[in-house]
Amino acid sequence: MLYDIVRVLSGPLGSDAFIEAVHPMLGRLLDVRRMLALRWDADVRAFELVWASAPGWSPDDTALETRVVEGGRVIRTADYLAICEAEGVKPSAFAHGLRHATLVPMSLVDRAVGVLALWSADRAFSRADEELLTTVAALTAARLAR
Numbered sequence: 001m002l003y004d005i006v007r008v009l010s011g012p013l014g015s016d017a018f019i020e021a022v023h024p025m026l027g028r029l030l031d032v033r034r035m036l037a038l039r040w041d042a043d044v045r046a047f048e049l050v051w052a053s054a055p056g057w058s059p060d061d062t063a064l065e066t067r068v069v070e071g072g073r074v075i076r077t078a079d080y081l082a083i084c085e086a087e088g089v090k091p092s093a094f095a096h097g098l099r100h101a102t103l104v105p106m107s108l109v110d111r112a113v114g115v116l117a118l119w120s121a122d123r124a125f126s127r128a129d130e131e132l133l134t135t136v137a138a139l140t141a142a143r144l145a146r
Contacts, residue, residue, distance in 0.1 A: 022136065037106075100122075
């Protein structure tokens with residue numbers, strides 16, 4: 001599956017099309033019903049939506065994603081509301097009612113270029129899920145930086 005993802009990410013598809021093509025591949029292993037790919041603009045400290053698996057994302061819903069991109073760290077939790085409270089941020093309306101989350105930075109060597117995020121109501125994300133998503137995020141970062 002990772003080989004197929006690399007082929008898609010190195011191919012000629014546009015930004016929205018390549019994420020849309022990767023989404024069902026990831027769905028073979030992960031719960032991707034609620035997935036976001038966000039590009040980070042460090043100059044204005046804001047995200048741009050690259051792709052969302054469902055409607056409802058708002059640029060105002062990115063407090064936890066900002067923590068991930070600025071800190072260059074993964075957040076994986078089985079209690080999304082608790083982690084938002086611990087981080088002192090408002091939960092995203094896009095993730096309303098979804099308990100499990102994994103948010104990973106899309107990073108190049110010298111900077112973060114975005115965040116790849118998954119939420120699930122009933123399936124906890126494992127360390128292996130986090131590692132797979134981190135690999136896909138790194139490949140996506142290289143693609144977005146082109």
